[in-house]
Amino acid sequence: MLKYTLKRFGIMLLTIWIIITFTFFLMHLMPGDPFTDQKKIPPEILENMMDKYGLNDPLLVQYGTYLGKVVRFDLGDSFKYRGRSVNTILKDSFGVSGSLGLYSIIFGGLLGVAFGIIAALNRGKFFDFFVIILAVLGVSVPNFVFATLFQYFLGFKLGALTAEWGFRIFPIARWGTPMHYVLPVLALGASYIAYIARMMRTSMLDVINQDYIRTAKAKGLSQRTVVWKHAIRNAILPIVTILGVAIAGIVVGSLVIENIFAIPGMGKYFVQSIMENDYMMIMGTTIFYAVILVIMMFLIDVLYGVVDPRIRLD
Amino acid sequence: MAERLLTVENLQVCFETYAGEVQAVRDVSFYLDKGETLAIVGESGCGKSVTAQTIMQLIPMPPGKIKGGKVELDNVEISALTDKEMESVRGEQISMIFQDPMTSLNPTMKVGKQIMEVLQKHQDMDKKEAKEKAVEMLRLVGIPKPDKRADQYPHQYSGGMRQRAMIAIALACNPKLLIADEPTTALDVTIQAQIMELMQDLQQKLHTSIILITHDLGVVADVADRIAVMYAGKILESGSLEDIFKNPQHPYTWGLIQSVPRLDKKKRLIPIEGTPPDLIAPPVGCPFAARCQYCMQICKDRFPEKTVVEGNHYVHCWLQHEMAPKVDNPLEKGGNA
Amino acid sequence: MSDMTFKQDDFKVVGKDLEGSERIVRKSLTYWQDAWMRLKANRMALVGLIIIIIITLMCFLVPLLSEQTFNFQDYDAINEGPSAAHLFGTDELGRDLWVRSWKGGQISLLIAIASTIINVTIGVIYGGISGHFGGKVDIVMMRFIEIIYSVPQLIWLILLRYVLGNGLGVIIFVISITGWGGMARIVRGQVLQLKQMDFVTAARTLGASTPRIMWRHLIPNTMGPIIVNLTFQVPGAVFAEAFLSYLGLGVQPPLASWGLLVNQGTKMLLVHPYQLFFPAFLMCVFMLAFNIVGDGLRDALDPRLRN
Numbered sequence: 001m002l003k004y005t006l007k008r009f010g011i012m013l014l015t016i017w018i019i020i021t022f023t024f025f026l027m028h029l030m031p032g033d034p035f036t037d038q039k040k041i042p043p044e045i046l047e048n049m050m051d052k053y054g055l056n057d058p059l060l061v062q063y064g065t066y067l068g069k070v071v072r073f074d075l076g077d078s079f080k081y082r083g084r085s086v087n088t089i090l091k092d093s094f095g096v097s098g099s100l101g102l103y104s105i106i107f108g109g110l111l112g113v114a115f116g117i118i119a120a121l122n123r124g125k126f127f128d129f130f131v132i133i134l135a136v137l138g139v140s141v142p143n144f145v146f147a148t149l150f151q152y153f154l155g156f157k158l159g160a161l162t163a164e165w166g167f168r169i170f171p172i173a174r175w176g177t178p179m180h181y182v183l184p185v186l187a188l189g190a191s192y193i194a195y196i197a198r199m200m201r202t203s204m205l206d207v208i209n210q211d212y213i214r215t216a217k218a219k220g221l222s223q224r225t226v227v228w229k230h231a232i233r234n235a236i237l238p239i240v241t242i243l244g245v246a247i248a249g250i251v252v253g254s255l256v257i258e259n260i261f262a263i264p265g266m267g268k269y270f271v272q273s274i275m276e277n278d279y280m281m282i283m284g285t286t287i288f289y290a291v292i293l294v295i296m297m298f299l300i301d302v303l304y305g306v307v308d309p310r311i312r313l314d
Numbered sequence: 315m316a317e318r319l320l321t322v323e324n325l326q327v328c329f330e331t332y333a334g335e336v337q338a339v340r341d342v343s344f345y346l347d348k349g350e351t352l353a354i355v356g357e358s359g360c361g362k363s364v365t366a367q368t369i370m371q372l373i374p375m376p377p378g379k380i381k382g383g384k385v386e387l388d389n390v391e392i393s394a395l396t397d398k399e400m401e402s403v404r405g406e407q408i409s410m411i412f413q414d415p416m417t418s419l420n421p422t423m424k425v426g427k428q429i430m431e432v433l434q435k436h437q438d439m440d441k442k443e444a445k446e447k448a449v450e451m452l453r454l455v456g457i458p459k460p461d462k463r464a465d466q467y468p469h470q471y472s473g474g475m476r477q478r479a480m481i482a483i484a485l486a487c488n489p490k491l492l493i494a495d496e497p498t499t500a501l502d503v504t505i506q507a508q509i510m511e512l513m514q515d516l517q518q519k520l521h522t523s524i525i526l527i528t529h530d531l532g533v534v535a536d537v538a539d540r541i542a543v544m545y546a547g548k549i550l551e552s553g554s555l556e557d558i559f560k561n562p563q564h565p566y567t568w569g570l571i572q573s574v575p576r577l578d579k580k581k582r583l584i585p586i587e588g589t590p591p592d593l594i595a596p597p598v599g600c601p602f603a604a605r606c607q608y609c610m611q612i613c614k615d616r617f618p619e620k621t622v623v624e625g626n627h628y629v630h631c632w633l634q635h636e637m638a639p640k641v642d643n644p645l646e647k648g649g650n651a
Numbered sequence: 652m653s654d655m656t657f658k659q660d661d662f663k664v665v666g667k668d669l670e671g672s673e674r675i676v677r678k679s680l681t682y683w684q685d686a687w688m689r690l691k692a693n694r695m696a697l698v699g700l701i702i703i704i705i706i707t708l709m710c711f712l713v714p715l716l717s718e719q720t721f722n723f724q725d726y727d728a729i730n731e732g733p734s735a736a737h738l739f740g741t742d743e744l745g746r747d748l749w750v751r752s753w754k755g756g757q758i759s760l761l762i763a764i765a766s767t768i769i770n771v772t773i774g775v776i777y778g779g780i781s782g783h784f785g786g787k788v789d790i791v792m793m794r795f796i797e798i799i800y801s802v803p804q805l806i807w808l809i810l811l812r813y814v815l816g817n818g819l820g821v822i823i824f825v826i827s828i829t830g831w832g833g834m835a836r837i838v839r840g841q842v843l844q845l846k847q848m849d850f851v852t853a854a855r856t857l858g859a860s861t862p863r864i865m866w867r868h869l870i871p872n873t874m875g876p877i878i879v880n881l882t883f884q885v886p887g888a889v890f891a892e893a894f895l896s897y898l899g900l901g902v903q904p905p906l907a908s909w910g911l912l913v914n915q916g917t918k919m920l921l922v923h924p925y926q927l928f929f930p931a932f933l934m935c936v937f938m939l940a941f942n943i944v945g946d947g948l949r950d951a952l953d954p955r956l957r958n
Contacts, residue, residue, distance in 0.1 A: 015798045029814050136946070140939040142890055144897050145931050148917050156921060211417040217372060218412075219432045219483065220405030223397075229431075230420055237422070252805045256897060260917070271898055274813050286810060290802045297801065309422055309467045588667065604668045611665060637662045 001312050004305050012298040019290040020070055024063055027283050070287065086284035089269060094288075097254055097265035103185045104250050105243075108192030113239065115193065116200025117232060120208065131197050138194020144256045147187035151260065155183055184261045188253050192246045199242050203235040210234075237308055244300045248293055316347035319523050320369070320491060325383035327361075327368050330376065334594040338364040340547035341383070346491070351517065351524040353534040355570065356544035359590055362527045365544075366493045368393075370408055371400045388490065406436040409484035413496040415476035419468040425479050426452070426464025432486045451482040454519075456512060474505035478512065485516060492517075493525045498533060510537055532574045535559070540626070543567050546590050546601035548617075553627030561643075563621075563629040566602045568645055600632065608633060608641055689951040696947025702940040706933065710756035713749070721754035722746060722905040730923055739929040742915065752930045755907035759934070762823055762908070763888035769827035770888075771881055774834025781835070782842025793839070796832045804829045805894055812900045822901055826891045830884065837880050841873040875952035882945040886938040893934065909934040 074087065119131035207213065208231055216230045258267035266285060273281035305311045327339040339361045346352050354362045367373050369385050369392075385393040392403055412418045420428060429448035433439045439447065445464070452460035455478040468476055477497060484492055494513065498506035514537055517524055528534060534541060535555070542552040543566060551564040562568055569586040588605035591597050600606070603613040613632050621634035633641055690696055714721060725745035733740045739748035781792040799807075807829045815821045889909070895901035896910025904911065909930050916927030 011794075011797075015801045018798050019802060023810070026810060026814055136939060136942050140886065140942050141935045142893055142897075144894075144917075145913065145935060148913075148920060148927060148931075152920055152924065211412060211414060212420045214372060215412060215418045215480075215483075216420070216431075218370060218404055218410045219435070220401045220403065221431060221435060222401055225431075225435075230423070234420070234422055248803045252803045255805070255809075256894065259898070271809075274809060275899070282810070282813070286802075286806065289806060293803070294801045310469050607664075607666055609665055609667060610662050612662060632662070635662065637659055639662065639664060 001305055004311060005302055008298050008301045012294050015294050016291055019294075020067065020287055021063070023283055023286050023290075024066055025059075027279050028059060028062075086281055089281070090266065090284065090288055093264060093266045093269050096263060097258065097267060100181070100184055100188065100258075100263065100265060101247075101250050101254060103181060104188035104192070104253075105247060107185055108189035108246065108250070109196060109243065111189070112193045112196025113200050113236070115197035116202075117204055117227075117235075119197065119201045120204030120235075121227065123205065128201075131201060135194040135198035135201075138191045139198075141191075143187055143191050143253045144260060146190050147184070147257050147260045150183050150187050154186075180263075184257050184263060187260075188250055188257050191253065192249060195249075196239065196242060196246060200235065200239055203238050204231060207231050207235040237304070240300060240304045240307060244297050247296050247300075251289060251293060316350070318345060319348045319350075319388060320346040320525075321386040322365070322369065323384050323386070325365065325368065325385065326381040327364055327373065327378060328381055329378050331594075336593045337547055337596050338593060339368065340596065342544070342547070342549055343383075344542050344549065344552065346523055346525060348490075348523055349517075349521055350539045351526060351537055353526045353528065353538035353541045354544055355528060355531055355534060355541055357529055357590060359593075360544045361547040362544050363495050366410065366495050366525065366527055369493065370404055370410055371395070371397065372404075372410070402436070405432045405484075405489070406487045407489050408491045408493065409487075409489040410493040410495060411477070411480045411484045411497050414500045415473065415480050416468065416500075418480060419476060421468055424465055424467060425471065429464075429479075429483050429486050432483060436487045447486065448482075451486050452479070454485075454516070455479070455482045457482075473501055474508060477501060477505075477509055481509075481512065481516070485520060485522065488520055488522070490523060491525065492522045493527070495527045496529070497526075499528070499530070506533065513537070530574075531570050543570065546596060547593060548601060548630070550602065550631070551629040553623070554625075557623070557625075557627035561623070561627070562645065563623055563627075563634065563643075564602075564631050565606050565608055565633070568643065569605075571645055600630070610638065686951045690947055693947040693950065696944050696951075699940040699943035699947065702936060703944065706756065706937050706940070707760060710753050710760055713753035714757055717747075717750045717753075721751045721907055730919075730926075732923070732925055740923070740925050742926055743919070748912075748926065748929060751907050752909075752912060752933055755909045755912045755930055756933060756937070758819075758902055758906060759889055759892055759909040762819065762826065762892045762902075763885050765823045766826040766830065766888045766891075767881065767884040769823070770831045770884055771834055773827065774831040775838050775877075777831065778835035778838025778840075779842055782839040782846070785843065785846070789839070789843075793836070796835060800832050805891065808891060808895060809898070809900060812895060817903065819902070819906075822892060822895065825895075826888050830887065830891070834877070834880050834884070837876050841876065845873060878952060879945060879949045882941065882948055886941040886945075889934065889938055 074085075115131050115134070119128045122128050213226060213230055216226045221230075254265060255267035255271055257263070258265045259271055262268075266288075269281065270285045270289075273279075273285065322345070323343050325339055325342045326337075329336040329338055342361070342365055344352065344354075354365070356362050364373065368378075368380065371393075380393065383393070384391055387403070387407060392400070395403065419425070426445065426448045429451055430439075430441070430444040433444040433447050434441070449460045449464050452463055457463050457475055457478055463471070463475075468479070471479060481497075492513075497513070498509050501509065510533065513524065513526075516522065526534065526538060538555050540552070540554050541558045542549050543558070543564065544550070545566055551558070551562070551567050553561075558567065559571070562571060566586070569584075572584045573586060575583055586605060591601055591604065597603065597614070599612075599614045599616050600609075600618055603609045606613065610632055612635075618630040618632045618634070620628055620630055622628045623634075632638055723746060725741070725747075727745065728737065728741050729745045730743055731737060731741045737747050737749060739752055741747055742751070777792065781789045808825055811825045811828065812821065815825065892901055892908060893910030893913065896908050897914045899914070902908035902911050904915075912930035913927060913934065916924075916930060919926045
């Protein structure tokens with residue numbers, strides 16, 4: 001177990017370093033400099049700014065400096081929002097994106113697992129078909145389409161209805177109250193319910209056909225015990241791995257969802273910084289995303305090792 | 315005076331598949347007395363496992379279906395019980411051990427816990443008592459350092475140890491009947507002998523009756539009191555150990571005995587040619603007809619009547635009929651039983 | 652027991668009848684025949700296939716044959732709902748949405764198919780090399796994929812697109828270069844599996860290189876997962892393009908693509924919802940059909956489910 005953990009940790013560090021390097025050199029492939037599309041700046045001032053930001057130094061020096069800063073968790077200053085460091089912007093927006101993501105994972109995960117289990121236990125019956133169809137839909141309909149539909153039907157139309165009673169039920173944009181969570185979480189979670197339900201169903205069906213389930217039955221255990229203590233306990237193992245994919249997907253999905261619902265999260269800033277060519281911000285956000293994901297994957301690997309005794313006790 | 319424990323009467327089980335209805339068990343009857351060991355011997359696919367699992371109602375009922383017959387345990391018709399009612403029979407009155415101990419044990423649950431489950435369910439023990447009894451059982455089945463081993467997982471056990479653990483689980487509540495479905499097939503030969511010895515030993519200690527299911531007559535020789543030979547969903551011959559080995563009557567039985575390899579006599583391995591019939595459209599007559607060198611026209615047309623050879627030794631074969639030619643047991647000439 | 656009369660004739664020994672007992676009742680099919688039969692039996696997959704064909708045809712024929720072009724701006728007909736003249740209505744610049752939707756499909760499909768082809772090629776070569784050489788080479792190559800994939804494909808997409816600028820070619824390039832990992836892994840797995848197969852050793856021992864045997868066994872066992880993965884690449888690419896376009900980083904106006912149309916439609920959602928619904932519907936139905944066919948193929952080609 002220790003060996004396993006150390007190995008995953010080492011890979012995690014390697015990955016982070018490679019991604020930082022990759023992103024850095026990728027950014028510097030861009031023609032022009034970060035100030036190109038701003039108002040005409042007199043050449044001397046431009047030179048000064050370039051010097052100040054170290055943009056005239058040889059590439060490797062810039063890389064070294066940047067790496068040094070990153071290691072000290074300093075992601076530099078945003079070019080667009082002069083005076084605000086990338087760190088501050090990220091810190092503010094991460095709280096928002098983080099809670100959105102967390103709720104979506106919990107929502108998607110719990111419902112997905114539940115649907116998957118029920119579908120597997122009722123194979124061939126109505127609920128099973130319902131879940132299969134949901135699963136296929138979830139994968140085929142992009143989450144921005146879901147988001148827009150929810151905005152329209154649940155936000156706008158339903159809101160118009162409840163407006164007659166004095167309030168609009170689900171806000172269609174912005175952030176601030178618990179009600180503001182509902183539509184975005186629904187939209188983000190929807191594709192993941194489908195995916196997780198599908199995987200859980202397959203896993204359950206696999207497990208139910210295993211010999212040890214027959215043994216459990218042969219011991220006279222009740223159906224409920226067989227399902228909960230034996231089947232689900234084993235079926236959920238592969239889902240832990242899936243969680244990693246789901247988290248990555250939700251991170252990506254948030255880019256679009258935050259835009260649609262005008263939520264001031266990291267996704268919105270990321271997309272904005274791309275539009276505005278704020279390359280410190282772009283790099284910083286990419287690295288931050290990457291690091292978060294890589295750490296999540298690492299944690300999930302460890303979690304899997306803990307949960308599966310075959311790995312834990314090797 | 316032997317007391318009857320189990321009676322299986324005219325059992326018929328089939329399976330619905332997209333290719334048709336498979337007749338897995340076709341009118342099977344046998345009994346088991348207390349303290350006896352009955353061996354059901356036959357090739358893969360002959361219906362012996364299905365019969366065993368039907369006794370315990372472990373066959374999923376779609377696609378499986380009991381078309382007829384009944385099973386009685388200690389005068390209770392258990393085939394008429396609901397699934398819920400069977401819960402108190404399984405594990406407590408009848409237990410079963412399966413062929414592959416690696417896949418038959420829950421990989422994410424400690425072995426000790428898997429034994430405790432049976433005890434807590436049927437004997438209302440609390441955790442502490444159950445744990446103690448579980449360790450006891452492990453000791454009983456010959457697992458060294460049972461207290462440590464109880465906290466381990468199946469993948470930490472060897473093949474033979476896992477099967478012992480399965481036996482421990484099965485016998486924890488001291489059931490009246492133990493059904494062992496090919497318990498040694500997945501194990502090495504040396505371990506096989508150990509496991510069979512263990513089962514006999516425990517049978518003596520706990521007075522369990524055993525149904526042993528196997529395709530290997532060799533395994534049966536030391537252990538069984540009676541043998542039933544099964545083929546294509548039917549029992550073709552049944553009798554005591556002596557009856558079957560010293561005076562076998564059915565050509566299939568001869569074939570089985572002949573095909574057991576022996577270390578003491580030099581002889582060629584004589585397999586039984588051919589394959590068992592398709593059970594979606596089973597043959598009307600004797601199922602063994604196509605592979606039998608003594609096959610007669612009547613064998614193809616009608617299933618042979620039951621002929622009692624002596625005592626509880628009976629056989630279903632047209633060769634027994636007075637109008638049939640006299641055929642000598644080939645084993646006597648070659649000398650084999 | 653029945654009391655039938657017995658005839659002496661019945662008791663004449665006739666002996667074994669092994670041909671009869673070994674006659675295989677069901678005809679044995681080759682892998683491909685079996686797979687095709689199973690696929691045909693899957694009605695959903697067939698429906699999906701038909702939908703894909705219809706949509707693809709429409710995407711290429713409608714823009715070609717229609718009187719209206721996709722970028723003709725008719726200022727007299729701005730933001731009109733669906734009508735006989737404009738089946739899907741018009742947008743804010745008076746462009747006919749019927750043609751535009753199909754044209755969008757054309758572009759989206761082109762991008763999807765082109766990138767899938769490139770994708771699959773890279774994946775097969777990379778995976779093939781990795782599997783063939785095995786050992787250290789394999790470990791390093793697979794690690795590389797693992798590391799690259801730590802960052803989700805779509806984020807790479809955005810970055811690369813930002814760096815490389817605009818253009819259909821860029822979009823195709825960017826989608827291909829970030830999506831080959833899955834195929835590479837599968838191909839590598841299959842190659843490794845093949846290397847271990849006994850019959851390869853046997854064939855080599857015999858000194859024979861028997862292409863026909865390899866064709867019969869090698870290909871069916873490896874092609875299955877590859878074909879299935881290929882099928883899923885297409886909707887994946889459509890989605891990637893839609894994602895990019897939605898963020899404004901994909902296909903640019905006056906061209907159209909499904910993603911772009913959905914983007915533009917969303918802006919008008921509260922006032923003219925049809926502008927979103929039609930292209931979104933087309934895109935989703937197409938992806939749905941592909942997913943269903945992919946699932947059907949997966950079931951049909953799985954050798955373990957053979958009858």
